[in-house]
Amino acid sequence: MNPQITYETWGTLNRAGDNGVLIFTGLSPSAHAASSPGDSSTGWWEQMVGPAKPIDTSKYFVVCVNSLGSCFGSTGPASVNPVTSDLYRLDFPVLTVEDIARAGQEVVHSLGIRQLYSVVGASMGGMTALAHNVLFPQASRALVCISSASRALPFSIALRSLQREMIRTDPAWKDGHYDGHGPVQGMRLARKLGMLTYRSAAEFETRFGRERIAEQRQSGDAFGIDFEVESYLEAHASKFIGTFDANCYLYLSRAMDLFDVADHGGSLEKGLGRVGAERALIIGVETDFLFPVKQQQELADGLAVTGCDVTFETLASPMGHDSFLVDMDRFRPVICDFFECPMNQPGRLRRVAT
Numbered sequence: 001m002n003p004q005i006t007y008e009t010w011g012t013l014n015r016a017g018d019n020g021v022l023i024f025t026g027l028s029p030s031a032h033a034a035s036s037p038g039d040s041s042t043g044w045w046e047q048m049v050g051p052a053k054p055i056d057t058s059k060y061f062v063v064c065v066n067s068l069g070s071c072f073g074s075t076g077p078a079s080v081n082p083v084t085s086d087l088y089r090l091d092f093p094v095l096t097v098e099d100i101a102r103a104g105q106e107v108v109h110s111l112g113i114r115q116l117y118s119v120v121g122a123s124m125g126g127m128t129a130l131a132h133n134v135l136f137p138q139a140s141r142a143l144v145c146i147s148s149a150s151r152a153l154p155f156s157i158a159l160r161s162l163q164r165e166m167i168r169t170d171p172a173w174k175d176g177h178y179d180g181h182g183p184v185q186g187m188r189l190a191r192k193l194g195m196l197t198y199r200s201a202a203e204f205e206t207r208f209g210r211e212r213i214a215e216q217r218q219s220g221d222a223f224g225i226d227f228e229v230e231s232y233l234e235a236h237a238s239k240f241i242g243t244f245d246a247n248c249y250l251y252l253s254r255a256m257d258l259f260d261v262a263d264h265g266g267s268l269e270k271g272l273g274r275v276g277a278e279r280a281l282i283i284g285v286e287t288d289f290l291f292p293v294k295q296q297q298e299l300a301d302g303l304a305v306t307g308c309d310v311t312f313e314t315l316a317s318p319m320g321h322d323s324f325l326v327d328m329d330r331f332r333p334v335i336c337d338f339f340e341c342p343m344n345q346p347g348r349l350r351r352v353a354t
Contacts, residue, residue, distance in 0.1 A: 001093070005103045006066040006073025007031050008039070009111070010049060011057035017114035021055055021339075022104055022140070023064040024125035024132070027252045028244055030072035033064040047328045054336035060117060067128070068103040069095040069251045077176070077247035090176040095251045097124070097259040101132040105139060118142035118339070119277075122324045123291070124252065127259050130275070130299075134264050137276025143303075144338060146283045146324045146331075149295035150261040150268060150302070156290055157257045159197055163190035164253055167246050182246045188237040190249070195236050200287035200320035204229055272302040279309040281338040283324070283331070286314060290321040311338065 008031045013020060023033055023045075034043035034050050034057075043049065051058045069076040069092070077092040084091075108116065119140045121129030126148020133143050152160075170186030172178055181187075208229040217231070218224065225231050261271035280303050284296030293314055300312035315330045317323035324331055 001075070003068055003075035003103060004073070004079075005068060005075070005107050007107050008033065008036065008064050010034060010036055010062045011060055013061040013111065013113060017112055018117065018141075019060050020108065020111070020113040020116045021060045021062045022108055022116050022119045022129075022132070023049075023055075023062065024100065024104060024119070024121035024128035025064065025067060026123035026125050027067075027249070027256070028240075030070075031064045031066040033062075044325065047332065048335060052341070054332050054341055055120070055339055056341050059341075060339070061113070063107060063111065063113075065104045065107050067100045067124075067252065069100065069248060069255065071245040071248040074103070076245070077251055078245040089247055092247070092251060094258075095255045097127045097131045097255050098135060100128045100255070101135055104128070104132060105136050108139065116140035116142075118144055120144040120146075121148065122146035123148055123321065124256050127256060130261065131259065133275040133277050134261060134271060137274055140276070141278050142338075143275065143277040143280040143308075144283075144335070145280065145296075145299060147285055147288055147291050147296070147321055148299075149291050150272065150299050151259060152257050153292070153295065156197075159193065159290070160253045160257055163193055164250050166190045166193070167250060173246060176247050178246070181242050184241050187241055187244075187246055187249070191237040191240040192233045195233055197290045198320055198322040200289070200318055202287055203318045203320060206318065208232065268298075268302060269305070272299075273306050275303060275306060275308065277303075277308055279311075281311050281313070281334070283313045283315065283334060285317050285320065285323045287318055288321045288323070 029044045032043045033045040049055045049062055055062055066072045066074040068074050071078045077088050079088055081088045116139055119129045119132050126145040129143060130145055166189040167173055167183050167186035170183030173183040173186060211228040212226060213228055213231050225234055262268045264271040264274055282296050282300040284293035286293060300310050304310045313334050317327040317330050319327045
């Protein structure tokens, strides 16, 4: 297989070829992290990437790759297999986070980047950024790992397993041989469960309380949507349908469960010992129960033991795992400080792991 990897770039590579910043995405985003002259639409990390923003594209050459196995241009289960002229579907090989990291490094090499200033990732992207550092210890001088971990917890694996079962038990999945949108009901339910894991009970309490939907919006179904929080989940589920391929979702979800830094050397300590970054920023969020703060603490402590200069930040955002996408007021100053951009940063918590 000779996979195609879709990517976008912002900024200019310097003569030394060492001002590159490689961004790996979470499970569902595309490579479009920010707007550009070629695509003026708002990116998923619009407030973080760009001129005079925390990852300053007037200073850094920023590259964001669409994950191998995804459905936004990179080769994956929804791509055509040139051997059969049909979609790969479940004939696509088992996918690992390491595969995604290797694909990202191929993009780096093709662009003439000699050494990255930093590799950055959040959630699954944080796992991929870590895997990249383990596999290519000389490729990047720094590592930024946000709301992620060196391996998935059993609780997180169980949640993703249930999401995959929701998709696979939908009759429309047809063992992966569906047409069109495929298992719509399974994807709806998987997305709703996903939204519950991405946010927090504290946010839902403040944002929705027990507010009911307006009478004119009620369907008349005795067990239909009655509360605003239900309407919120339904809206996100409906938006997801048709934008992401079900088989790609299965493969990427499973890749997160399979990842374990301990596979690289036989233990967590030896695996982290292979990380080549000179400095690292590890960020956790207090209300994230998908990747709880104790996992970021473990990662920060483990990297510090290797001699890496580690900054560990715990943010008090109420927005759970998705905070890195929506709580920019807390995240911008932290990222800005690491990338040495001139932003005012009043009153934030800073702790160096030792």
